Amino acid sequence: MIYYLLYPYSDRIGFLNVLRYVPFRVLAATMTAMLLTFGLYPWFIRRLQSRQIGQVVRKEGPQSHLSKAGTPTMGGALILLALVASTVLWADPTNTPVWLTLAVTAAYGVVGYIDDARKVRKKDTGGLSARGKLVLQFSVAIAVCAYLWYGEAGLGEDWLAIRNRLAVPFVAFDRVQIALPSWAYVMFGAFVIVATSNCVNLTDGLDGLAIGPVMINAGTYAILAYLAGVTFFGEDLADYLQIPSLESASDLSVYCGAMIGAGFGFLWFNTYPAQVFMGDVGSLALGGGLGTLAVLTKNELLSVLLGGIFVIEGVSVIGQVASFKLFKKRIFLMAPIHHHFEKKGWPEPKVIVRFWIISIMLALASLATLKLR
Numbered sequence: 001m002i003y004y005l006l007y008p009y010s011d012r013i014g015f016l017n018v019l020r021y022v023p024f025r026v027l028a029a030t031m032t033a034m035l036l037t038f039g040l041y042p043w044f045i046r047r048l049q050s051r052q053i054g055q056v057v058r059k060e061g062p063q064s065h066l067s068k069a070g071t072p073t074m075g076g077a078l079i080l081l082a083l084v085a086s087t088v089l090w091a092d093p094t095n096t097p098v099w100l101t102l103a104v105t106a107a108y109g110v111v112g113y114i115d116d117a118r119k120v121r122k123k124d125t126g127g128l129s130a131r132g133k134l135v136l137q138f139s140v141a142i143a144v145c146a147y148l149w150y151g152e153a154g155l156g157e158d159w160l161a162i163r164n165r166l167a168v169p170f171v172a173f174d175r176v177q178i179a180l181p182s183w184a185y186v187m188f189g190a191f192v193i194v195a196t197s198n199c200v201n202l203t204d205g206l207d208g209l210a211i212g213p214v215m216i217n218a219g220t221y222a223i224l225a226y227l228a229g230v231t232f233f234g235e236d237l238a239d240y241l242q243i244p245s246l247e248s249a250s251d252l253s254v255y256c257g258a259m260i261g262a263g264f265g266f267l268w269f270n271t272y273p274a275q276v277f278m279g280d281v282g283s284l285a286l287g288g289g290l291g292t293l294a295v296l297t298k299n300e301l302l303s304v305l306l307g308g309i310f311v312i313e314g315v316s317v318i319g320q321v322a323s324f325k326l327f328k329k330r331i332f333l334m335a336p337i338h339h340h341f342e343k344k345g346w347p348e349p350k351v352i353v354r355f356w357i358i359s360i361m362l363a364l365a366s367l368a369t370l371k372l373r
Contacts, residue, residue, distance in 0.1 A: 076282015
């Protein structure tokens with residue numbers, strides 16, 4: 001919005017010319033979101049405490065987690081406020097991909113809010129049924145993906161030209177592409193969004209465990225989105241790097257910057273021992289946003305590598321459930337896998353930091369694919 005309101009005056013006020021540069025707006029969005037969360041979280045935590053909006057802990061979970069019962073939850077609502085406000089302030093308001101990403105983020109935040117509210121009201125970990133949650137998530141994801149693969153208004157010519165082509169990591173985009181029918185891509189894109197959302201939700205089980213990889217993933221997507229749309233000294237960097245060229249994707253890095261800034265502010269209060277939890281209102285929304293970034297930057301397959309921590313967490317739950325139902329045996333001491341390491345005697349901070357380190361390594365490997373083509 002600031003870009004839209006002030007940039008037209010740049011010919012008279014030279015300083016405003018910086019608004020045309022995406023890196024400046026990324027930094028501005030990051031700082032804005034960070035200041036909002038740092039400034040508002042102390043008040044917000046007190047409000048959650050006064051309303052007795054506290055965490056409900058599973059009795060069958062690790063015994064060390066019983067002390068976390070009553071810790072203020074639904075703190076992710078403030079992450080969303082800072083993320084959405086900062087993006088609206090600093091992103092180009094005519095950029096359709098940014099609005100679609102915000103739409104998924106906000107809608108999944110509503111789903112998470114309903115889930116959290118039911119848990120708090122009933123003092124039970126049940127919340128929304130798994131089926132109900134998936135129906136709502138897929139409804140939103142399919143609607144957005146259907147627009148992306150069947151609509152035209154607001155979508156750039158560069159997107160329309162390659163929207164049915166799937167990029168393969170480590171392979172030059174102009175050499176190897178997987179072409180899918182529109183209906184298949186809609187379902188595939190929706191699956192990526194929903195799966196990422198739920199895997200981030202499963203990762204959110206220890207203090208600071210989920211928000212670290214979320215910020216690392218957001219930072220990586222910021223780089224990928226910027227490179228997909230930037231022209232440097234007349235050279236299209238996407239063509240040079242042999243990745244999908246999407247001019248409209250560059251402004252998505254502003255959204256990524258806002259996510260990082262909001263994440264830092266939240267982490268200050270969520271680090272071990274946590275003063276507040278994000279709840280499903282935060283984890284489902286942030287995961288949905290990351291999944292949408294993967295779709296809009298044509299990194300759906302790369303997201304498996306980049307979001308490897310989330311994938312492992314999700315697969316550990318699926319494997320545990322399938323193994324127990326089929327063979328009456330458990331693969332892990334407890335799922336998701338971060339609880340397995342807790343059961344093995346790892347202190348909670350050790351699990352968290354080691355998972356962050358792995359996430360950083362996966363992000364570096366993902367960025368390495370830019371040249372290994």
